[in-house]
Each structure stands twice: as C-alpha cells, then as structure tokens.
Amino acid sequence: DTGVSQDPRHKITKRGQNVTFRCDPISEHNRLYWYRQTLGQGPEFLTYFQNEAQLEKSRLLSDRFSAERPKGSFSTLEIQRTEQGDSAMYLCASSFEGASGNTIYFGEGSWLTVV
C-alpha cells in the first residue's frame, strides 16, 4: 500500500499522559497536513508542512500540541498532558506541491481516546 500511513490506528491513554502519532506520507509528496475530526463533524485543519518547514498552525493547535517533520518525510504529532477534550481522530494527509488544487490524500486516521 503506497498511500498515507498512520500509526497507531487506535490509542487509549489516561488524562495527563503524553501521546505521539506518526504519519508517513505518499513518498513523492512534499506537503503534509494534520487534521482533527470529532464525531459528527468534518475534519478541522491543524497544521501543515512543506518539506520540513511548518508553514501554518491553526488556533486549534494549543501549546500542548507539537508537530514535526524533521527530514521532510514522515511527521509526528505529539500531544502533551492530554485532556479528555483531545479525544478525536487525528488525520494526516499529503499532497505534491504545484498549482493550487493538487489533490490531498488522507490516511485512515489515528483514533485517540483520553480516559
């Protein structure tokens, strides 16, 4: 499978613990995105990278959230001191830079449950 890969697919953690999600984009894609989705809602943009540079962060990305893409390939999203409100599906997506409108492909998501 050469699509966007996310790991782990499911994570249950206790409130206050830290969690980290990994995303491997489609290999030739240089843009990588993180979204968050709660039940009954559409995905909400969190942040995106062009190669290793983080170009934009949403207001939703509090200081407990940090995303990295150190070598311009895979990315990690870490949530520190998790809260129950962090429970959601975290989606990663990737695309190839070009004229506006290049297709963004999503992974299957990482489900986080904070208990």
Place this chain on the structure above:
Amino acid sequence: GESVGLHLPTLSVQEGDNSIINCAYSNSASDYFIWYKQESGKGPQFIIDIRSNMDKRQGQRVTVLLNKTVKHLSLQIAATQPGDSAVYFCAENMGDDKIIFGKGTRLHILP
C-alpha cells in the same frame, strides 16, 4: 467560521436511484472545490474536484456541478449502490492546498 456548509445532514435514497448532495460556500474568491467520501472509521477518500473555471465535471458515476453565481456546489451520484453509503464532505481549497471541510451529509442507501 466555516466558509463551506452542507444543506442537509442526512439523505436517504433508494438503491439504484440517483443521489444529489448539495453544498454552499461563502468565499467568492474560492477557486477549487473537492468532494470527499468518508466511510465509518476511515479517512476521507477523494471523489472528484472542480475548478472555478468549470461548471461541470464528470467522473465514474459521479458528477459535480458548480454554480458560482449562487455559490453552490452539488455532487450527483448515479445509480446508487450500497457501497455508496457514507458521509460526503464538500471541501474548499484555500490556497497552499489547505482544505476547509463542511460538516458533511450522511447518505443512506435503502434496499
């Protein structure tokens, strides 16, 4: 706030009939729109896209129509099948390939 929204949260259609899912957007400067399908427990799957210089685009069993005058977008699915049951999102490309999603329409296919 969101600039993209969907008219109906749920749509039920008889198997074999055609489905039409509607979407409104508010940013008149938007020039690229995408429809995604999301099945339960999975990530959004690209269906079809359309640029603002087009009024219509067709894919396999799907057609997207864009009416820029009233800022309205629709997805037509022909001869719906059980596998079409999902939540459908219209999304707006905000430039730099950042996509903003609406809340989605759940499509139920009735036997």
